[in-house]
Amino acid sequence: MKVADNADHYARVHKDMEDACSFDQPLVVMNALATVVACYGLLSNSSAVVIGAMILAMLLGPISGAALALVEGDLALLRKASLAVGGGVAIVLATAIVIGFMHRDVPLTHQILERTSPNFFELMIALGGGAAGAYASISPRLSIAFVGVAIATALVPPLASCGLLLARGEFELAAGAFSLAFINIVAIQSAAAFVICASGIARGHWAKLLAPNLINVGILLVLFGALLINLRTLVGAALFEASITQGLRQELREYPGTFLADVRVSRGHEPDATLIRAVVRGPRELNAGDVGRLEDRLPRPSDGTPLQLRLRQIHTNVMTRNGPLFSAEDAGNGDR
Incomplete structure (x- = not known):
């Protein structure tokens, strides 16, 4: 320098x-x-x-x-x-x-x-x-x-x-x-x-100047370690949420006209559970059996905690001049 x-x-x-x-x-x-x-x-x-x-x-x-x-x-x-x-x-x-x-x-x-x-x-x-x-x-x-x-x-x-x-x-x-x-x-x-x-x-002499820098090095090493662990946790959480989103989108293709609007991943009220909150829009109302099948097919958390899927449904129809593009009857006609 x-x-x-x-x-x-x-x-x-x-x-x-x-x-x-x-x-x-x-x-x-x-x-x-x-x-x-x-x-x-x-x-x-x-x-x-x-x-x-x-x-x-x-x-x-x-x-x-x-x-x-x-x-x-x-x-x-x-x-x-x-x-x-x-x-x-x-x-x-x-x-x-x-x-x-x-x-x-x-x-x-x-x-x-x-x-x-x-x-x-x-x-x-x-x-x-x-x-x-x-x-x-x-x-x-x-x-x-x-x-x-x-x-x-x-x-x-x-x-x-x-x-x-x-x-x-x-x-x-x-x-x-x-x-x-x-x-x-x-x-x-x-x-x-x-x-x-x-x-x-x-x-000052180099020996006198060395001590403060050793303290700085120690502090920085602690910060590096803590923030690297935090970064790894954040990246893991982001990758898991992305896999959940992709999995839900893939499974919802079995329900014509239904699409995924939002996904949130968090800890549930039980400390040992991973809670998935999803919002879906479509002409068909998904029942408890549908939610159960979706939940069973989703990726599992890396920490081994059980996964709970909670689905919020918003009923929608796509309307054209010839009528609805996907009606409730279309969604439930056995094309799954």
Whole structure:
């Protein structure tokens, strides 16, 4: 990695990082405004607005300052950076909670819900963004502005989602959103610390600088393991739901005019049961025997739990100028 190797440049980088750790009026105002724009982007389900809002956010500087403080063992700078990070997080949460109370009647959107489950990919994005942000901070040829926008997308949207969910009393989902933001903060700080050490910017003997990075490595390994397990669980659940959907569509071909409208897979009231909720539309009313046959032909859960199929039926006919395309009589004429 190439950086300017003169003392003046090192001193300037240090000063810039220290100045970015101030919990002052610009940090409060810009993070509050970024949250306002982000919240309305989340509520309107607009990814473009959510990303655009991050131009206003000021969170990268304090996190990079915390990384520098940890690497150098500068407790005074660490306290200053921690106050700025904590204050920025508090401002985002408070602003989002207020907006959430104002719009509790607005349905939860995909943009909000997709930020309630931390995963391995989010961790990798945060690591890449943190490394890019730290490199831009210490390089005289790069601007940190655009990198800061990219990193803010990993922090303000999940924090804003957390605040919106807290205002609705959705504490479990809010905890997931906050966990995502926390994991991203740790990942960004860790990546920034590695880059600072590798660049030679940090002051002190290499042995002194090694300990904080070993701690970061340990934390990251724990996060990697936990999120990889979570990713494997999510992928397995998605594949199982896809196999159930495909199986139901295949079996419903035996019932002319009947088609699958929706499928949901979840745990039933009994802890050792996998519940399949399906919605079907068609001219024929399926009876208990039909549901039993469908249930018996579906793929089994990998964990060995019994499968329960619950079918919600919506009676429909496809009408043409010559009459119904599929009537109840057509569906039950023995063509199965």
